[in-house]
Amino acid sequence: xxxxxxxxxxxxxxxxxxxxxxxxxxxxxxxxxxxxxxxxxxxxxxxxxxxxxxxxxxxxxxxxxxxxxxxxxxxxxxxxxxxxxxxxxxxxxxxxxxxxxxxxxxxxxxxxxxxxxxxxxxxxxxxxxxxxxxxxxxxxxxxxxxxxxxxxxxxxxxxxxxxxxxxxxxxxxxxxxxxxxxxxxxxxxxxxxxxxxxxxxxxxxxxxxxxxxxxxxxxxxxxxxxxxxxxxxxxxxxxxxxxxxxxxxxxxxxxxxxxxxxxxxxxxxxxxxxxxxxxxxxxxxxxxxxxxxxxxxxxxxxxxxxx
Amino acid sequence: xxxxxxxxxxxxxxxxxxxxxxxxxxxxxxxxxxxxxxxxxxxxxxxxxxxxxxxxxxxxxxxxxxxxxxxxxxxxxxxxxxxxxxxxxxxxxxxxxxxxxxxxxxxxxxxxxxxxxxxxxxxxxxxxxxxxxxxxxxxxxxxxxxxxxxxxxxxxxxxxxxxxxxxxxxxxxxxxxxxxxxxxxxxxxxxxxxxxxxxxxxxxxxxxxxxxxxxxxxxxxxxxxxxxxxxxxxxxxxxxxxxxxxxxxxxxxxxxxxxxxxxxxxxxxxxxxxxxxxxxxxxxxxxxxxxxxxxxxxxxxxxxxxx
Numbered sequence: 001x002x003x004x005x006x007x008x009x010x011x012x013x014x015x016x017x018x019x020x021x022x023x024x025x026x027x028x029x030x031x032x033x034x035x036x037x038x039x040x041x042x043x044x045x046x047x048x049x050x051x052x053x054x055x056x057x058x059x060x061x062x063x064x065x066x067x068x069x070x071x072x073x074x075x076x077x078x079x080x081x082x083x084x085x086x087x088x089x090x091x092x093x094x095x096x097x098x099x100x101x102x103x104x105x106x107x108x109x110x111x112x113x114x115x116x117x118x119x120x121x122x123x124x125x126x127x128x129x130x131x132x133x134x135x136x137x138x139x140x141x142x143x144x145x146x147x148x149x150x151x152x153x154x155x156x157x158x159x160x161x162x163x164x165x166x167x168x169x170x171x172x173x174x175x176x177x178x179x180x181x182x183x184x185x186x187x188x189x190x191x192x193x194x195x196x197x198x199x200x201x202x203x204x205x206x207x208x209x210x211x212x213x214x215x216x217x218x219x220x221x222x223x224x225x226x227x228x229x230x231x232x233x234x235x236x237x238x239x240x241x242x243x244x245x246x247x248x249x250x251x252x253x254x255x256x257x258x259x260x261x262x263x264x265x266x267x268x269x270x271x272x273x274x275x276x277x278x279x280x281x282x283x284x285x286x287x288x289x290x291x292x293x294x295x296x297x298x299x300x301x302x303x304x305x306x307x
Numbered sequence: 308x309x310x311x312x313x314x315x316x317x318x319x320x321x322x323x324x325x326x327x328x329x330x331x332x333x334x335x336x337x338x339x340x341x342x343x344x345x346x347x348x349x350x351x352x353x354x355x356x357x358x359x360x361x362x363x364x365x366x367x368x369x370x371x372x373x374x375x376x377x378x379x380x381x382x383x384x385x386x387x388x389x390x391x392x393x394x395x396x397x398x399x400x401x402x403x404x405x406x407x408x409x410x411x412x413x414x415x416x417x418x419x420x421x422x423x424x425x426x427x428x429x430x431x432x433x434x435x436x437x438x439x440x441x442x443x444x445x446x447x448x449x450x451x452x453x454x455x456x457x458x459x460x461x462x463x464x465x466x467x468x469x470x471x472x473x474x475x476x477x478x479x480x481x482x483x484x485x486x487x488x489x490x491x492x493x494x495x496x497x498x499x500x501x502x503x504x505x506x507x508x509x510x511x512x513x514x515x516x517x518x519x520x521x522x523x524x525x526x527x528x529x530x531x532x533x534x535x536x537x538x539x540x541x542x543x544x545x546x547x548x549x550x551x552x553x554x555x556x557x558x559x560x561x562x563x564x565x566x567x568x569x570x571x572x573x574x575x576x577x578x579x580x581x582x583x584x585x586x587x588x589x590x591x592x593x594x595x596x597x598x599x600x601x602x603x604x605x606x607x608x609x610x611x612x613x614x
Binding site: 088181182183184185187202204205206208210221222223224225226229230231232233260263264267299301302303304305306307 | 395488489490491492494509511512513515517528529530531532533536537538539540567570571574606608609610611612613614
């Protein structure tokens with residue numbers, strides 16, 4: 001099956017304790033697409049500027065990602081600069097130049113309308129809702145958001161949450177969205193807003209998926225997947241989007257959505273996130289093999305499973 | 308087999324978002340003893356004052372804990388007051404009255420000298436080392452410490468670490484002890500100081516055990532156990548000591564120390580910690596059954612295991 005991701009494509013400047021890179025390809029839709037491309041056919045909707053050339057295009061197409069939904073606009077591509085000198089778990093944003101992304105209006109190519117899985121990366125909630133309503137044949141919708149939208153556009157976000165099946169956010173965002181500091185209680189409050197399932201990403205501690213009572217017919221017991229303790233996290237940028245790409249990509253590759261498939265998807269999310277942070281930018285995600293991915297999946301299993 | 312714990316017995320005043328209690332029995336050795344008592348025979352060495360009466364004694368003896376090593380001194384028992392109003396993961400200490408604990412010199416009853424497992428709860432490192440050297444027939448020693456000793460008595464602590472098999476500390480302590488912010492690298496540095504294994508407790512995210520190359524003949528791949536997402540953490544006091552009690556108590560109940568036993572011990576640590584926080588003080592740990600413990604072990608397994 002195929003999956004459509006709608007979100008940002010960007011150029012990033014990143015500084016971490018491991019070094020500094022400039023002008024590398026980034027953006028939520030980019031990390032998501034690459035991670036998901038190891039599992040299923042990926043289609044992308046986003047906007048880039050005149051500085052986005054064949055070299056960047058090739059990062060997508062060489063992984064078989066369909067870029068017909070990548071609009072070329074006059075001006076520059078979205079640019080972001082951030083550093084992780086004090087804390088690898090949280091970027092300090094140096095600058096954000098929205099450029100062509102400022103007026104982004106997602107346009108879905110007609111050829112994409114049969115897509116069965118949808119991921120709404122972190123963009124303005126009303127745009128997310130518009131895409132979701134447009135995509136009539138979607139079976140399952142995943143969604144990301146961030147503190148900016150939680151604080152600035154709570155009503156719009158609430159409308160979007162009614163339309164999505166799985167929300168993927170981090171601990172801080174979940175607590176903020178629910179106005180609740182206890183994580184399991186926050187999860188229940190967020191699920192009451194609409195999603196069938198909520199994936200809370202705990203950074204270096206892995207992720208937990210919480211379910212609504214009756215969601216997917218599989219009961220409400222949560223499930224927790226690890227991440228790999230990594231000796232050198234070179235660049236945490238895109239880890240969450242790569243997680244979402246592994247999670248959603250694996251779901252889109254399966255015929256049936258049952259509890260076991262959702263559990264394995266959470267593991268694949270962690271696996272793809274763990275690869276992403278090993279190199280700056282998308283480097284590691286560009287040249288993986290399914291064998292490497294499944295070998296790491298096995299390491300994740302050994303890290304957590306009793307005999 | 309039997310296990311000896313050396314550490315504090317205290318009276319606590321605790322305030323959390325769930326309420327406030329005064330003058331309840333606490334202390335590291337207390338939580339540890341109760342948690343371990345569901346797995347093996349427990350002996351305790353500590354000191355109490357004249358305010359420690361039959362009611363407190365009975366908390367130990369009704370769980371079959373051997374209190375012959377509990378010295379009665381003139382004066383008051385150690386008293387601690389803390390609150391968790393802002394952060395359930397970290398206590399704000401309101402006061403510490405060491406009282407009889409200030410001059411505590413562990414005295415091991417002759418009847419305890421055949422003990423095969425030893426846990427050195429968080430006390431002055433030189434006292435820990437003295438107990439370890441005294442206990443000639445010990446097969447495995449676990450040890451706790453805290454930021455106070457890491458900062459104030461690093462040399463003494465380094466000597467103690469050479470004598471212990473498993474160190475159990477939290478993320479912040481591990482990073483502080485290793486002077487290293489990356490957790491897996493911090494773990495390797497701590498292991499180079501002496502212990503065969505290092506258990507790092509991640510609070511609500513569970514715990515990871517790291518091994519030295521060749522430790523226990525089981526290879527160095529880490530293993531991670533969860534904690535249970537709990538809707539209402541009433542009182543986090545003693546969670547770490549209860550974790551240690553479950554971990555060490557289970558080890559002491561096993562004939563052989565292999566990788567699988569250490570993995571299961573980490574799960575039992577999380578299980579006992581999760582019970583401890585459900586009620587104020589030691590209440591929940593006083594009246595468990597092995598069936599309840601194993602049922603929760605099973606929930607921990609379902610929370611983390613793929614089919």
